[in-house]
Amino acid sequence: MHHRSKAVRPQPNREMQLRAFAQEVLSYLDGLAYGDVRVVRIRSEYLKLKNGRLEAWSDEETLGFGVRVLVDGAWGFASSLELSSIGGREAAAEAVRRAAASARVTAEPVRLASVAPHVAQVFSDPAESPFLLSPESKLEFLHQAAEPLVAAGVTFATASLGAVEEEKVFASTEGSLIEQRRTTTGGGIDATMVRDGDVQIRSYPAAHDGGWGLGGFELVRAFDLAGNAPRIAEEARALLDAETCPTLRTTVILDADQVALQLHESIGHPTELDRILGTEASYAGTSFVHLEDLGHLRYGSPLLNVTADATTAGALGTIAFDDEGVAGQSVPLIRKGILVGLQSSRETAPLIGRSSSGAMRASGWNRIPLVRMTNINLEPGESSLEQLIAETEEGVLMSTNKGWSIDDRRLNFHFATEIGWKIEKGELKQMLRDCTYSGVTPAFWGSLDGLGKVSERRVVGLTNCGKGEPGQSMPVAHAVVPARFRSVAVGEGE
Secondary structure, rough: EEEOOOOOOOOOHHHHHHHHHHHHHHHHHOOOOOOEEEEEEEEEEEEEEOOEEEEEEEEEEEEEEEEEEEEEEEEEEEEEEEOOOHHHHHHHHHHHHHHHHHHHOOOOOOOOOOOOOEEEEEEEEEOOOHHOOOHHHHHHHHHHHHHHHHHOOOOEEEEEEEEEEEEEEEEEEOOOEEEEEEEEEEEEEEEEEEEOOEEEEEOOOOOOOOOEOOOOOHHHHHHHHHHHHHHHHHEEEEHOOOOOOOOEEEEEEEEHHHHHHHHHHHOOOOHHHHHOOOOOOOOOOOOOOOOHHOOOOOOOOOOOEEEEEEEOOOOOOOOOOOOOOOOOEEEEEOOOEOOOOOOOOOOHHHOOOOOOOOOOEEOOOOOOOEEEEOOEEEEOOOOOHHHHEEEEEEEEEEEEEEEEEEOOOOOOEEEEEEEEEEEEEEEEEEEHHHHHEEEEHHHHHHHEEEEEHHHHOEEEEEEEEEHHHHHHHHEEEEOOOOOEEEEEOOEEEE
């Protein structure tokens, strides 16, 4: 895919123009029980090299707005690319028509938790904007990152870079007027070895699009892709001859990258309140968690402490305000193994007697906000990775996610990692390939008996968390540490 659209360049006083337009559209919502407007500009760029050749290049920008209203207790939503008086008036009228139609078949009227209106400007600009760098300089950076992989003779050597700049104006009939701008950037390398139909891969700094964070090109420079490439190439090659992961029940230590995905799938999604209520059942699924479990369910061992934190420094899910104008906040989800909180919206929070957790986000101007993870973080423990290994008589250390499967209630799961190492008598031994483990969510987290300390904390960004119909892909993150679990089913046969 080679695609470069003609980007809309920033205009003088653009922020003022977007703000004025949002306020104009808001004026068409006078007299409604509730209404809000989001004007959103998103620019995204992605480059990928494969074996020294440009495989993908896209540079796109969209600008549009969405209108959300409540009429007789029912939602209506409409969106448009037409940022004009006519376009704003027509979208507002269409949202009202849709809400009125929905109200005729709505059994239970929507009730919103109260929130103080905010008037704010929050511009999170990076130290080194990737959009101010020339395409040639970025291509040269990718060539330098991938060259050691090519030189090592890996079958497929890839290097990628990506960046997203989002500018948003939110205005509501309750008096909020919020302007936000942020940039996220990421990149990584992959070394794939193929021999006689056998395929092994190593990724750095993470699988699935590399490492991402809130910031600019300085984040990718800090990864030192070129410096880590020789090790990644050697591990990919060694995996072809490595021993296959055994089938048994044993102790498993997961590195931070794998802990992030485990946390995402088996704690992040099940604690989204809309899934618990069943409103995402047709696409994203439901949850094994029930409303009555709040404050009672033992989700894991006493070491398990998890927080939904929209304020985590440098993380993909960090926001000043969500798409309902609720301030980003830190919300405890699990404390000492017990479920104590849920991720919620202004509509869902009253059902558990609480205020919104600030988790409503939409992927763009043409999508309605949904309950979405921000940063779901695992609080650190007291051990180091070295201590966790040294205290393990027999087990497997697994690193870097390769694939996963989990049922639609987020209960039964099966995960695979790119690489592993056998642990014997507190020491790492031979490399293992095709490492997998499986379990049931509460029992698995109940077996947690060791956590890395705060100095080993790593923020892992995931760019493509999917949810909703039409589908929405959302960036989220997880601040995590290595973790140890006892008596885990490992291998394909367990």
